[in-house]
Amino acid sequence: MPLPSIQALLLLLATFWVQAPSQDTREVIRRDVCIIGGGASGVYTAIRLRQRNYSVVVIEKEGRLGGHTETYLDPDTNTPIGFGVALYQDSPETVDFFTGLGVPVERILPGGGTVQRIDLRTGEAVAPYPGNTSEALARYVAVLQQYPYLATGWSLPDVVPEDLLMTFGELTAKYDLGAAMEVISLYTQGVRYWLDYPAVYILKFMSLALMQALQTGFLQTARHDNSEVYRAALTELGPDAMLHSVVVNSSRAGDAVHQLTVRAADGTSTLIEADTTVLAVAPAGDVLQGLDLDASEASLFGRFIHGHYYAGLVKVANFAPDAQIINRGADTPYGLPDLPCTLMLEAVGVPGLVRVSYASEEPMTALAVQQAVVEDLGRVVGGNGAEAEFVAFADHSPFEMSVSREAIEGGFYQAAGGLQGHRNTFYVGATWEFPGASPIWQAVDRLMPSIVARLGG
Numbered sequence: 001m002p003l004p005s006i007q008a009l010l011l012l013l014a015t016f017w018v019q020a021p022s023q024d025t026r027e028v029i030r031r032d033v034c035i036i037g038g039g040a041s042g043v044y045t046a047i048r049l050r051q052r053n054y055s056v057v058v059i060e061k062e063g064r065l066g067g068h069t070e071t072y073l074d075p076d077t078n079t080p081i082g083f084g085v086a087l088y089q090d091s092p093e094t095v096d097f098f099t100g101l102g103v104p105v106e107r108i109l110p111g112g113g114t115v116q117r118i119d120l121r122t123g124e125a126v127a128p129y130p131g132n133t134s135e136a137l138a139r140y141v142a143v144l145q146q147y148p149y150l151a152t153g154w155s156l157p158d159v160v161p162e163d164l165l166m167t168f169g170e171l172t173a174k175y176d177l178g179a180a181m182e183v184i185s186l187y188t189q190g191v192r193y194w195l196d197y198p199a200v201y202i203l204k205f206m207s208l209a210l211m212q213a214l215q216t217g218f219l220q221t222a223r224h225d226n227s228e229v230y231r232a233a234l235t236e237l238g239p240d241a242m243l244h245s246v247v248v249n250s251s252r253a254g255d256a257v258h259q260l261t262v263r264a265a266d267g268t269s270t271l272i273e274a275d276t277t278v279l280a281v282a283p284a285g286d287v288l289q290g291l292d293l294d295a296s297e298a299s300l301f302g303r304f305i306h307g308h309y310y311a312g313l314v315k316v317a318n319f320a321p322d323a324q325i326i327n328r329g330a331d332t333p334y335g336l337p338d339l340p341c342t343l344m345l346e347a348v349g350v351p352g353l354v355r356v357s358y359a360s361e362e363p364m365t366a367l368a369v370q371q372a373v374v375e376d377l378g379r380v381v382g383g384n385g386a387e388a389e390f391v392a393f394a395d396h397s398p399f400e401m402s403v404s405r406e407a408i409e410g411g412f413y414q415a416a417g418g419l420q421g422h423r424n425t426f427y428v429g430a431t432w433e434f435p436g437a438s439p440i441w442q443a444v445d446r447l448m449p450s451i452v453a454r455l456g457g
């Protein structure tokens with residue numbers, strides 16, 4: 001084989017030289033809006049902006065869109081089983097969002113199955129709390145009707161009424177709501193301990209719209225696959241959804257194009273340039289590391305506290321096929337279970353699979369939660385639960401972002417409202433309107449004119 005000439009070698013070297021990576025290899029992407037977080041609020045914002053012909057990019061940490069919406073595909077029966085967001089309050093925006101992405105919805109009335117109340121610390125049955133539940137719920141609705149502004153956002157009056165500031169325990173005593181507590185606690189799963197909490201959070205969570213849905217029904221996806229809409233959104237967004245990606249640094253001036261450096265799990269970095277940033281993640285934990293917070297943002301975000309909420313699916317023999325077990329305290333106020341604890345164990349229609357939920361005020365490891373649930377299951381199905389095995393698990397923390405009574409009284413939410421648009425940054429999602437996806441989407445629609453105004457629209 002003839003030796004290559006010096007010239008040919010030099011040519012080869014030069015080619016490599018040209019192709020060799022430079023120091024800053026960041027691809028630059030220019031969009032109208034950069035959305036951080038690809039859960040319910042981020043995806044909805046992206047789809048709505050694209051409908052108005054604005055360009056977007058969605059930065060999502062996980063390898064899928066949907067956030068709290070989680071689905072397990074049972075390999076034996078090929079059945080999708082949701083263990084996160086499942087039911088939606090009926091609203092035109094919700095129907096439009098689903099059907100626009102090719103996902104039909106249907107109406108479903110809650111309840112139906114037989115509920116067993118069990119103190120999971122002992123496995124003993126607990127009697128229902130005495131009193132007339134319908135009458136207590138009617139009293140609860142009458143309280144809600146005094147504060148109609150709770151239905152939309154956090155536009156609290158300057159002097160916040162004492163009913164909203166007192167603990168939910170005090171409100172319960174004041175209006176004799178004990179017989180409504182079981183229903184309220186079931187629909188406000190995952191909040192911190194109900195009775196100690198400023199009442200406004202329970203009143204926001206168990207809203208008039210939610211009370212209405214208990215009577216008229218919720219929406220669910222007709223093909224019973226709660227993640228279908230997010231897979232459709234991923235297809236629709238294509239490369240505009242950046243999965244496995246987080247923001248590592250940002251510069252968000254109010255009068256200049258925003259620059260955000262995004263790093264993907266494979267190590268590649270991208271520079272996003274956008275007119276506006278939308279934060280669709282709870283402002284807590286790692287997402288704050290990459291954001292250039294100013295003093296007002298940092299001081300507001302620093303006041304939030306939150307609970308810890310876990311959900312999963314467990315494979316276990318001997319669990320009755322239609323059982324729904326709720327954890328109640330035999331000797332606790334209103335039968336509310338003490339946190340941390342399992343909240344609910346319910347059959348999901350696939351034999352041997354049980355959906356579980358668990359709440360804690362302090363963070364817990366997945367292993368600690370799973371061990372506690374397995375022990376509880378042992379007290380229900382007999383044996384020691386050793387046969388029980390988690391096939392799916394999700395940590396939904398941070399869940400239920402909240403602030404203290406003093407902060408609410410001191411105008412926290414008025415100040416937080418003033419953050420919308422500050423430094424061309426907008427905030428959507430469960431921190432700013434909760435609990436359900438439908439009210440969160442309605443809040444996005446209310447914010448849309450302000451976002452569009454920044455885009456020269």
Ligand SMILES: Cc1cc2nc3c(=O)[nH]c(=O)nc-3n(C[C@H](O)[C@H](O)[C@H](O)COP(=O)(O)OP(=O)(O)OC[C@H]3O[C@@H](n4cnc5c(N)ncnc54)[C@H](O)[C@@H]3O)c2cc1C
Pocket residue numbers: 036037038039040041042059060061062065066067068069083084085086087088089190245246247280281282286287309311396399428429430431435436437438440
């Ligand atoms: C178990 C459970 C069940 C629920 N069930 C219902 C229900 O049936 N009906 C209902 O209406 N509501 C339900 N909810 C309420 C739910 O919180 C809201 O409906 C809604 O999903 C909240 O949307 P979001 O966009 O605020 O948050 P999420 O859906 O959590 O979206 C946040 C997204 O940001 C991503 N993310 C996090 N950190 C970063 C980061 N650093 N960088 C980039 N991305 C990041 C997350 O992975 C996630 O995808 C449920 C909540 C939980 C926890």
Ligand SMILES: *[C@@H]1O[C@H](CO)[C@@H](O)[C@H](O)[C@H]1NC(C)=O
Pocket residue numbers: 051052053
């Ligand atoms: C978006 O662009 C399409 C194609 O150019 C156009 O038909 C449509 O009317 C535009 N929509 C809006 C809301 O401007």
Ligand SMILES: *[C@@H]1O[C@H](CO)[C@@H](O)[C@H](O)[C@H]1NC(C)=O
Pocket residue numbers: 132133134135
């Ligand atoms: C509860 O109160 C309602 C309305 O007053 C009444 O119709 C119903 O029969 C009561 N239920 C029970 C179990 O007493």
Ligand SMILES: *[C@@H]1O[C@H](CO)[C@@H](O)[C@H](O)[C@H]1NC(C)=O
Pocket residue numbers: 024248249250251261269
């Ligand atoms: C942001 O991170 C990128 C990649 O690490 C780096 O090149 C850039 O200098 C950083 N920018 C700022 C403002 O820190």
